[in-house]
Amino acid sequence: MTLQGEYEPSQWQWVRDQVEQYEKSGGREANTLRGSKDRIVVITSVGSKSGKLRKNPVMRVEKDGVYVAVASKGGADENPSWYANFLAHPLVDLQDGPEPKPYKARLVEGDERSKWWAHAVATWPTYAEYQEKTDREIPVFVLEPVTD
Numbered sequence: 001m002t003l004q005g006e007y008e009p010s011q012w013q014w015v016r017d018q019v020e021q022y023e024k025s026g027g028r029e030a031n032t033l034r035g036s037k038d039r040i041v042v043i044t045s046v047g048s049k050s051g052k053l054r055k056n057p058v059m060r061v062e063k064d065g066v067y068v069a070v071a072s073k074g075g076a077d078e079n080p081s082w083y084a085n086f087l088a089h090p091l092v093d094l095q096d097g098p099e100p101k102p103y104k105a106r107l108v109e110g111d112e113r114s115k116w117w118a119h120a121v122a123t124w125p126t127y128a129e130y131q132e133k134t135d136r137e138i139p140v141f142v143l144e145p146v147t148d
Helices: 013-024 081-088 110-123 126-133
Strands: 040-046 053-059 066-070 091-095 100-108 140-145
Touching (some): 013 053, 040 081, 040 100, 053 066, 081 100, 110 140
Antiparallel strands (some): 040 053, 040 091, 091 100, 100 140
16 A cells, blocks of 8 residues: 655655656656666655655665665755655655555664665765765665565
8 A cells, every 4th residue: 555645746846847757657757867877766755744745756776675765865964854754754655667665664774774875885876975975974774665
């Protein structure tokens, strides 16, 4: 079962446009980061303050059916807004292709974070550059499929 509720589009036009085109095409279009070759997925979360559904394109980092969401915000000194959403409401929908599926987000730390961070950087090396731009340790979430 996927998340239900009122959708509140992003304040950023490019995010709204990418999510809309990705969903409309079942992931066949708008599935790369701003026209690059690097693939994205769309993650729907519940807003930590508003309770409304929020949708964000996130780099596609996957291994054996488990996904990773890196809260890099391009190396900014603050976390992206979806970071608080994942902590408050860890059940999310992840769309990697035609249909969204339910996942549970879990913040990882220590050795587990190191393992997933290495995988994320191997998948998309720009994450290492983002880490160099900020003093905060960029948070890493593991998203595991929900099976009922």
